[in-house]
Every structure is written in C-alpha cells, then in structure tokens.
Amino acid sequence: MPEHVPPAHDREHDPAPRQHGPAARLHGPAARQDGPAHPEPVIRVVDLVRDYPRPRTSLVRPAPVVHALRGVSLEVKHGERFGIVGESGCGKSTLLRIVAALDRATSGHVFVEGTDITNLPERRLRPLRENLQLVFQDPMSSLDPRMRVRDIIAEPLVVQGHPASGQRVRELLEAVGLSADAGDRYPHQFSGGQRQRISIARALAPRPRILIADEPVSALDVSVRAQVLNLISDLVDDLDLTLVFVSHDLSVVKHVCDRVAVMNAGQIVETGYTADVYAAPQHPYTQRLVSAIPTLQRALSGATTSDLLANGDPA
Amino acid sequence: GSGTSSGGSSPGGGQDLSIGLVAEPASLDFTTTDGAAIPQALLGNVYETLVKQDDSGKIVPSLAKSWTVSADRKTYTFDLVDNAKFTNGKQFTASDAVFSINRVKTAWTISLKSAMDVVSAATAVSPTKLQVTLAKPSNDWLFRMTTRIGAMFSETGVSALATAPVGTGPFKFSKWNRGDSIVLTRNDDYWGTKPNFAQITLKYFKDATALNNALLTSTINVIGTVQAPEALSQFTSNSKYQVIEGTTNGEVLLSFNNSRPVFKDVRTRQAIRMAIDHKALLDTCWAGRGKLIGSMVPPTDPWYEDLTGIAPYDLAKAKSLLQASGAAGQTLRLRLPTLPYATSCGQVVKSDLEQAGLKVQIDQLEFPAAWLTTVFKNADYDMSIIAHVEPRDLGAVFNAKYYTRYDDPTLQADLAAADAGDEATQVADMKKAARRLSEQAAGDWLFLLPNLMVADKDIKGLPTNAITEAFDLSKLSR
Amino acid sequence: MQRTLSFIHARSEARTWMNDVLTVRGLSVSVRDTTLVADVDLTVGAGERVGLIGESGSGKSLTALSILGLLPEDVRAGGSVRLDGVDHELVGADERRMSRVRGRDIAMVFQEPMTALNPTMRVGDQIAEAMLIHKTHAKPAARAAAADLLERVQLPPETLRAYPHQLSGGMRQRVVLALALANDPALLICDEPTTALDVTVQALVLDLIVRGVLDRSAALLFITHDLAVVATVCERVLVMYGGRVVEAGPVEEVFTRPRHRYTEGLLAASDLEANSRRLTTIPGNVPPAGRFPSGCVFRTRCAHATALCEERPAWTGAEADGFACHHPAGGTDA
C-alpha cells in the first residue's frame, strides 16, 4: 500500500514487532478479501454543513443558528488511520455523528464505501451499521448500566439479525483482553479502562471495516490510556480496519494516526500527515495549537508557561 | 361569640341567637326548588299560612282567625286577620290569599303543588273573607294548607323569591351568606306577638362534628337537628346544655321495589320485616334515639296505632318464610343514598338479612342526584333506605306510580274514603290503611326519626316535636 | 503580545527559602474504616511551586481539601497541617477559625470551572464578596479591586456584570482564579485547574496562575495528573499513588531519573513521543479506594515486586527529595 505510507513513521520499521494476538481470529476464515487497490476512498465527506437551530429570541428575526459544521470536506482512504483534532465545540462529534448516520446534515454529502448515506432512510442503513461502528468518549455513559456486558456486546449482532452466539461474545472479550466471565457482570463492576474495552468489543461485534473513535481515551488516566491506545492500534492492524480517531489532544493523534485534519469552528483548517502537521504547522490556528501543547521534553528543557503562548494569544 | 352575626342588640331589645342546622337551602324559592331546608327556614317565620299545625298536630288558626266548612265538605270560608302586613309594606288581604292559591297552580313547579289541584275556585268575598271551593271533598287539602303550599305571598312581592322573600311573618329575611348562614331579623311591624330575639342566625353545617363543636365553643346556641346522636353524651352529661327529644314525621323506610318478582310474594316481604331486630337496629345506628313504628304513621297523626306487633323480630320464622317463598339465597341490591342514617342502618340491615339467608349487596348512590335518578325515578333497585319526612305521606308513598311500585287497590280505596269522609271516618279509614300496609309488608319501617335538639340551658320555647315543615323561631326566648 | 517574563527562568536557583508557608505532617484521611490518604508529609516554601501528581483516585484532591478543612462530611483528617502566620493547627480547627484562614491565607482553584461559580450571582459580586468577607476592602473599593483583578486575568471589564453562564469555560476558570487571588493568599492550591480546558486555553490559564503567584511571591500547590503540565509549572513534584506519597523531588530529577517504580511506569506510559506505536503500560488497574495492598501500595502492579514489598517501604532521602520503594530504579535497593 505505498500510497499511504506515512513518511516519518514507517510501520515496516516499527522496532517493536507487533504480535498478532487473538484478534487475528476475529475475522476467521471468512475474512474479507482486500481488493487489489482502493481507488474510492472509504469515507468521502463533501461540503458538509450542519446548523443547529437555537430557540427563537425574537418574532421578527429568524431563529439564530449554531453553525456546528460550515462546509467540511475530507477523504479517508482504506486502511488509513485518520485523526481529527480540534478544540471543544469545534464540531468533531457532529461530524462523526453525521458520518455514522446518527444525525442529518443540513447540506452536503457523505459517501461511505461509495454509497451516499446522507439521506438514506433508516431501513437502508443496514450495510452501514454493519460496516461502521463507534467507540465513545465516556466509558461510564456509553454502556447501559442495566445490561449485562454479554448483552451489551451482543446488541449490534442481535439487532442486525446475526446469530449472537456465546462463542462470538467470548471471542470478542478475549480480543479486548477481558476474561470470558466478564460477560456475566454489569458495567459498573469494571474500571474505566475495562469499560472502554467493552465498548470496543461491542463496536467490533458486527465485523466492521471502519472504526470511528470519538475521544476514546480523553477520560482515562495515562497508564490506562496507554493500554487502550495499544489495544486500538493492535486491532486496527490485525483486522485491517480503517480508523477515524478524534481527539482534542494532538499528541495522542500524532501517536495513533497517519493523517490528521485540524478543525476549528466547524471548518477544517489544515490536513496532512501527522508528523508534518506537528513539525511544521501551516495554519496560524494549528501553530497556536501545537505550541500550546505542554510536553515533558520541552518542559525539562526549560520551557515555561509563557512559552506555551509563544505563537499568539487566543483570548 | 357567634360567627357571622355581628354582636350587640338591635333597638327592639332582646338578644341574638344562632341556630345550627344541617342542610343549607339551595335557593330561597320553595315554589320552584324542592327540599325541606327552605320551608324550615322561612315558613312560619317569614311566610305565614292561613292555618297551621300546633305541636300536637291539631290544625289551628294563623292568618285565618277562623274557618267554616260547608255541609258538602266542598266549600271553605276563612275569616282573615285584618292587621297583617307584608314586609314590603302592603296590607295582607283576601285577594293576596286568592293570588297565592292560584299561583300554586300556575307558577309553582315542585311536585307538591298537586295538592292544590283539588281547588276549583278561590274568591275574595271581602278584604277579610276568603272562600275556597273544592272539586271534591278532601280532608287532605286543609291539612296541606298548613304546609308551604299554603304560604301567603304578596301580589307585589314575588318578583325575586329566590333572593328576597316577602311575607307577613314575625321575621324579615335579612341576609344570606351563601355556604354559611341565613340571617333573619325581627319584623317590628308584625301583627301578632312579636318574637323575643331581634336577630336569629341560621348557621349551616355539613359536618355533624363541626356542628357539635360549634355549640361546645358557643359559636351557636342551638343545634336544630342532631345528626350524630352518639355524640349526644357530651351534652347530656354537661349541665350547660339541655337536650330535647321528641318525634318527627320522618319514617325511615326500608323500601322494597314491589314490582320485582322476588317481592311479589308477601312471605318474602314479611320475612324481611321479621328478620330485622328493630330494637337493636335503632340502638346501633341511631343510638337508641327514635321510635319504633310498625307502619307509615307517626304518633302525632290522629290515626296512629302501635303496629310494631304485626311483624315482631323472629329469625326462625323469617328463615322458614324465605324458604317457603323461595327467596332464600337470592341476592338483593340495597341501594343506599349517601345519608348518615341510611349508611348506618344499611349495614345493620345487611347483616340481619344475611343471617336470615338472603344475600345483600350494598351500593351507595350519591344523594340527591344519583339516588333520585336511579332509585327514585327509574326504580332500578331492590331495596333502599330513606326517611320520608313529608307529613301524612302514606298514600303518596305507597302507590303504583311511586318508586315503591306498590300496587294495592284495597289500600287506594281506603285512602280515598278517608279523604272524602268526615273526621271520624277519616281516622277510621286511615287506621285501616296503615294496618293493611303493615300486614302486607309493603316496606319495613325501621324507625321514626327523633326530633333531637341541643341548646344552651336557658333557651326556652323550642318545639318538642318537629312535625311540620316549619321551624317556629318566634317563640324562642332566653 | 509582549509579556515574556524573564524572571520565570529563575527555576535553577538554589532553594533558599526563607520560611515554609505550608507544613503538612503525617496527614491521613479516612472515611469510616477505610483509609484514603495515609501519612502524607509535605512542605511548601514561600514563593515555591510544588506539584502533586498521581492518577485518578490517588488522593490528591483529598489532600488539598484537608488542608482547607473542606472535606466531605463523613471524611475525617488526622495528622498536622500548619500554615505560616496562623497560630493554630488547621486539622480539626473549628469552622470559625478555618473560615478566617480560607480565602485570605489559603485560596483554592477547583477543577470544574463550569460549576464552581454561583449561577445566580453576578461575577463581580462573587469576586467582591471574597474581599468583603475578610474586610480587606471596603464595599466601593472591593468593586474597583474586582475590576482590577479581572483585568489582571485578561478579562474585559464587562465581565463584572456577567453571570457565569454567559462565560466560556476558560473565562470562568480565570474568574475563579481572580477570586482566589483576591486577598493575596500566602498559599494557592490549584486542583487540576485546566483538566476541563482546551490546550490553548490551558496555556493561558497556566500562565496566569504562574504569574499570579510570582507577582505575590505566594506558594503554589499544583495538583494535576498531567506530567507535562506539572513539569512546565512547578519546580518540585510529589508523586502520589494509593493515598501515599511514593516519590518526591525536583522536577528534572523525578522526571529524568525516577526512582520509584510507579513513577517510572507513569513516565513510560505517558511518553507518546516514543518511536513505537506500542506504548509501555503499567499492568493492571488502579484499585478502588481501600483495596490497595498492604506494604508497598504498588506491589500488585509492579514487575519488580518481591516478598520484601509486603512490608511498608520506608522513606528514603529528604522529605523534599526522596522515595519509598524497596527496589528503586537505578539500583540501590533500600
């Protein structure tokens, strides 16, 4: 796949050899066949706009709107790890919800694997629901506290009419590194990191080809964050998934993703290979963003808080 | 101090008095609105009749000084008093009387007006002489003239009967605080003996306990109708109060729907009468206050006889009668109005009848509306309990058109004879009718409601018996 | 914007503190029969910036709250907390005495800017109140002082009349900071003040905090779970795990040559710059409160644990620069 090998981050030269863990079994013998080439991007977003109406404040003037997305376009290619960064409220989640057909765009189009899903009725979304799955930010609220883990993981299968065998659930639990008896318990009996694993297992249940993660590690501690990031990385590789990874933390995106789009106020201001964007941000907003990230290295080499503000002032 | 009546005495002297009563009138116009509360407040006090009943039931003069009856018992000639004045300033004359009598037939809407149907003509012979001609002889007519039917109105004072009554009585209507009280003030122009109290407030209470408390805390001076006889003990044991007990016209009737097959058999009806231990019933549900009567006649009527012996309490006999008639084991619906004595006695009746082998299902119907429609109008019931408080109502209650659906030609014949004959005949025939009713068990007379009043010790002039519709306030004094 | 502060680079100066502002000895916090924080010793000198780091549930907030005497109702603190210039022990002091200390000698910035302000009161009044309580300003002066404070945290003067809901998270956190600095406290405690903020806003708020304490030569106790932030803000750091301080020392030292195995693991796990897609992780999870093992609290997750670790490791080194581990990184077993 020469077309999307990141220059500064060559996987072939990855010093830590990746073990092909149990996740490799997930697709089993019926694993999809990779086509020889993927001319069509897996996800293509064209000029997407989403306005949220606000309550009217005047009878004569039209109701004010929140422009959550103001014409977003992007392409995610097959097998790519695509990151989206941006600050709170810039429209990241809105974008993901529309891509996952959980929300409707005001205008614009989203093509997933060549199909325009923007205005498909719910009943014709079945292929999308199987191919594209989500992992959410909050490990507490993304699992129904009244359901057993087993049923949570099996939910996509049941809904989509697959036989929800106990075997499959055990496989999935094993793949995310949980013991098989975890299925009998309830979410509150797990720690944050474990819950996020459950969430990932649920997303993997219908054998999706695209995994969308909306800030999956933002609520986690560093040590747990490392575990979950490793897990996501492994699964993406083993299952040959396309990953769309959203975070407000550019360091995390830089670690996980090949390519990144920087969003600000409902628009994408910069797209590029992560390392490039990080090393040489082009857009002033990206510059400000990059410089504001505190890192150990910089701090230990004497950077102070005022250095974080070096490239301008957001206030 | 009293509640709404403002204190202090009016120029005429005498003090104020507050009387606690239970049912507040819905309107002040008894020509179009039924119910005992309006005549209780107004008749004899604001309105007067030509003749009235005394405490023992005898018909005595009122606005008519005297009267004569023609030999054919069809023409009545009344000599009227010449000094009566309406509170609107008009003199009371025979033409007012003619107006009032004719108006019953034309403008009244309540059912009682039918008592005037028998009148064929009323004429004012002179300002103080009135002549009334009846279509047929009727003893009942003169008696009815003592009730609200006989109230005398002013020709120019009937425009606002519902709110501003005008009469010749010892009191003037003064104020009505709806939901609370009616205030009557002394009529200083009254033609007869003027009342002692300058102002009398009739306070209305829905709740028996509240009524008792009002007397206990001196908010009122008299309880006009005791609704919770069990609570009397707190007054009998207290020397500050006097308790008055007499009789009324209110026969508490366990009525049968005589059109129902089960009641066609006289044995069933008799069995029910025998199954009820009336003495115990009176003790339990009305604290033993009241009188056991064996038929539809109160002791104050001239033809009263003690008929309680006709169907004495005999459970064994009741059982066997029920077996014989085949009614044993049947379920009867006892549909009770929401009235204290009915609720109370109904439970005893149910318990008694079930011991005799009947099944009784109690339904409660909101009184008056639901009960009137269901039981009274549609006769959709097996048994009910209600007090018939109209005077001399034997004939009215037990006929085929009434809710009792009691169709008995023999009885009707007796009653007709009684109405047409002279006084002796009337008494004899009425006795016959009352006895037949009891023997035929057309219903069961559980007991006669007592006239129970409690008052401050020093209040005099309270009537022992309450046998008329009126509550005569003019004789009260301290 | 030109506001580089040259004296911030005074970090490498030798520790020549005149006196210790805050002295904590043997602080422990427990709820009923569960010990949540045990045996914490901690000193902050005047003008010193000390960081307290650790993962969620390690007891950082409880430590801070017990210094202020604001623990939740059924949580009890023991040990000793002394503040320079206050002649009584802070642990167990009654509300009357504590309320004189709070807001005047010690001020605190809390984590959640969205809920830390009273939604029904104007921002200006809330700031002025802080001064009126301690009578550091008279009523009219307090308003002017509030305006001044807002300007110092780079908020426009209209903010004075605004209600909290009209402000963004970063603005609110700056209001909270202004509130804390109102009476020139000797000690400022910040409990994860920027966790809820975006990086660019975080940068500004951190800068304002540091400038605020430098201007007043106040002492700073800065709580966070972000190693990079603490390294940027503080000179000295304490690492907490399982309710205990497991390591303490100057920032460069602890972050370049960690001695406790937990610190070591934490540093590795947060190193996203590593050349590998796979990150080094600490095995297992942080146990819930009260479920930490006896002896060394970290031994259940430690690759180096031996039977020896069932015993409480003693503190090695000075209070300001030491660790508690039987098998420290870099050799020299305790």
Place this chain on the structure above:
Amino acid sequence: MILRLIERTAVFLVSLAVSTVLVFAFMAILPGDPARVALGVNASDAAVAELRRQFGLDRPLPTQYFDWVGGLLHGDLGTSYVSKVAIGPQVFDRLQVTLWLVVAGMIVALIVAVPAGTMMAARHRQVSGLALSAVSQIGVAVPAFLAGILLIVVFAVKLGWLPANGWTPPAQDPGMFLKQLILPALSLGLVQGAVLTRYVRSAVLDVLREDYLRTARAKGLRPFHALWRHGLRNAAVPVVTVLGLQLATLLIGAVVVERVFVIPGLGSLLLDGVSNRDLLLVQDVVMVLVLAVLLVNFLVDILYVALDPRLRASA
C-alpha cells in the same frame, strides 16, 4: 423574555380553550338531571321537561357550549340552575375565601418548611437533623382533616382559645377573621409544610453538594452564610415548582379543611354544585380552577426567570 412571554400567553390561551371543551364535555356526561334534582322527590316528568326548557338544557349541546363560552368571554358566568342567582359574584366570593385560607396555609407551610428543611439538610447526618426528618415524615402521614379535628379538639373545645369553626370576612371584623383563620391555616399549613419540608430538604441537599458552595466556603464564608448567600436562591427553583403545584391543587384540596372548619370556600361550592347538579356552576368553578392553575404555572415560570439568570434569553 418578551418572546417567552408571548409564547407562554399563546400556550395559556390554547390550554384555556381546550379546557372549556373538556369541562363542558365532562359535565354533559355527568348523569343526574339538574332539573329533577331542583324539583325534588315528587316532580312529574312534565314539570321536569318544562324546567329543562327553562334552563336551556333541551337545546343541542353545541349551542349550549357556545352560549356558555360566549358568556364567559363577556365575563358572564351565567345564572345558577338551582339558586337562580348570578354565578359570577358567588364564585368570586368563594374564591376570595379559599385564597385567604390557602395563602395563609402556604405562609404557615413556608414558615415551617424553609428553616426546618434547611436545617434537616444541613444536619442530615446528625441526630437533630434526623429527628426533624422523622417529625416531618409523621407530619406528611397525617391527613389534613385529621390534623384539623385534633386542633379543634385541643385549641377550641378543650382550651377554648380559638373558635372551632366559622368564617368572617376580614372587612367585617378583622379580629374575628384572624382568630378563625388561625386553626384552618395551621391544619392546612402544617401538613403542606411537612410535604414542602422534604422538598426543601432535598433541594438544599442538592445545593450543598454543588461546587459553588465549596467555592464560597473556600472564600472564607462559614457554612451557614455560604448556604444563605449562595444556596437558598438556587434551592428556591425546585421549591417554587412544588409551591406552585401545591397552591394549585389546594384550591380544591382545601375542601376537607373547609368542611371541618365550616368555611364557605370554593371547594365546598364545587361539591355542593356537583351534588345539586348545578352544572353551570360546576363548569364555571372548574374553569376558574383551570385558569388559576394556568396562572400559577405562568407565575412560576416568571419566578424561575427572576430566580435563575440562566433562563433569561441572552446572546
């Protein structure tokens, strides 16, 4: 704000219109003939029919409805079937009486509930707080009429301090008015107060857990002052809701107390109306109630805005 007001008013008017239909329909199916009830036991069918004609009950229902509503729009509530007097003044008088009673009761309730509830919340772990809670629990469990009867027995009958029952308009004799108001207001207020206490308690408890209260204490406010200055206004919002609901339901709910204390209030008027089948009167009273409830809701809404600046529309 203006917009909110207009919207509220529109909702208010529509609700009012809908309720006229509902109320009318309900009365139409109420069995029991007003004419027969008025005419009493021995009335002939002809007489009843004649009276129905007089009342206008023989007209088609829509005509009756529009007549009624038309009257209402002109402020004419019609004439009672039974007492033949104008309903408007009657309802107005009774409403006044009930309002005095209910408002006095609510004042008692507030006097009881605010300090007690606050104290219970502030000391919810201490014996005094628990004891208060227990007392209020018992208070909630006592039916208002029972409380009334007990109060009468003790203060009127046994001690003779206050009248047992009755009502005097304040204009007629203010002293007597107050004396007669005390016991009913107490029996209504104590029970409502016990209910309210628990809402105050939970509202204050919620507020006590709020961060801004901790901020206030960190400023140096003592717990009580912090609660007073920062807590109560915030706690007032949920309490106002309950207060509004209580006020609305009490207009009729006070009928038991009216009964015990022989007070000619709106509830008694309604009950009499129902039992006399004075349908027009019942209809009118119910409409007055609907109006009162909607009005109270409206006021509560406005109060919210006054209490909570977040609800004021702003840019």
Place this chain on the structure above:
Amino acid sequence: MRRRNPSLLAGAVIVGVIVLMALVSFVWTPYDATLVTPASRLLTPSWSHWFGTDKFGRDVLSQIMVGSRTTLFVGVVAVGVAAVIGVPLGILAAMVRRWPGEVIMRANDLLLAFPALLLAIMFGAVFGASTLTAMVAIGIASVPSFARVIRSGALQVMRTEYVLAARAAGRRPWPIAVRHVLPNVTSLITVQASVSFAIAVLAEAALSFLGYGTPPPTPSWGRMLQESQEFLFSAPRLAIFPGVAIAIAVLGFNLLGDGLRDRFDPKLEDRR
C-alpha cells in the same frame, strides 16, 4: 460496601407488615369484620377484642386487618393507573420531536388543573361511587407527576452515549425505548410509585371523610375514621386506631420512597 439505609429498611418493614396483614385477613381475622352484633357494641379493648368494637359491635382489629386490603387495593389501582398512563406518556414526550412532545406535556399540565378530589367526585358521580372509580380517578390525577418525572429521566437517558451506540448498532426508536430507556428509568418509577402510593392512601381517607370513598360495609381505614367522628369524645380509640394505621401506612410508603431515592441517587452512589 453498601450504605446503611434506615429509611429503606423501615419503609420495607412497614409495607411488609401491611401486606402481610392484608394477606392474613383473607384466611383469618379474629372476627367477621362486617358482622353486626348489637350486643357487643362499643366495647373497650380487652383480651377478646384487642382494639375494642365499634358502634355496630364489629371488632376493630378485624376491620383494621381487612381495611389494609382496601388500602393496598387503593394504592395498587391508583399507582397502576398512573404508571400505566404516565410512564409511556413521559417516555413518548421525551422521544418524539419538539412539537408533539410539547403538546403532550401541555396536556399533562392541563390535567393538573383537575385535582384528584374533583376527579374522584366526578367519576363517582358518573360511574357510581366505589373504591375502584375513586382510585382510577386518583390514578389519573397522579398521571401528570409521573409523566413529568419520567420524561425528565428519559430525556437524560436519551442523551447518553449508550443510546447513541444502540442507534449506531441499528436499533429503532421503539426498541430503544423498551430496551434502554425503560430499564433506566425504573428507579424513578419505583420512587414515584411509592410516593404516589402514600398520596393515594391519604386521598382515599379524605374521600371517605367527605363521604365519597369506599362504600360500606367494606372496611376501609378512611371510613372507619369518618364513622368514628361522633365518638370523638366518648370513644376516641375508634378514631385513634384507623388514624394511626393510616399514618403508619403513609409513613411506610414515604420512607420506602425516600429510601429508594437515596438508593438510586447517582450522587450518593459513588460514596457507597
């Protein structure tokens, strides 16, 4: 580690005793609760009649026992009606789009204008007075509070990410309502139900006091209280026993509600 929850315990015990009493009364009571025996009227408490007898000579203890059935029946019917209508309405209002949801809640508010007492009296007039109609009316009057509480709970659930996840998995709105929303508002339902139970018991007592409650001779605590009024001075025990029974029952359900509230309060959860 579970927090001590004295309210829950006390509430459960009281309610348990009432339920037990009701169950026992089906098979055994000391005397026939409706049998009128004039000979033994108004007896003071003794070994043969623990609570004495009333004016009909009926055993008060037996009546209290049988009366507990009425009390439970009252609660079950009223709460049942309120829950069966209010819960779906609340969830519906939370799930449907703005306008219909708003209309539902407005209609709900309108229902508030018809207080329980008024509805009960009117229902009694229309369908005949019985405990059932009274309680259906009280149930209907309790619908608004149910619907409100459930709606706000459901709105919260609808905002969670697990509902989003379920949608992403392909679940349709109604299955989501049944599988996710309903289970997660059950705690609210339980709490609301226990509180409504207490309110219904009080309402039945008030209705009986006004004479619109349970018709005789079915024993009911409210009616016992009403019948005892004329004995307030001569035999106050007749008022005390049912009065205390009502108070205890209401207390029990309120305590249960409070206990459940604490038990389900997420803010208290993390302290457990």
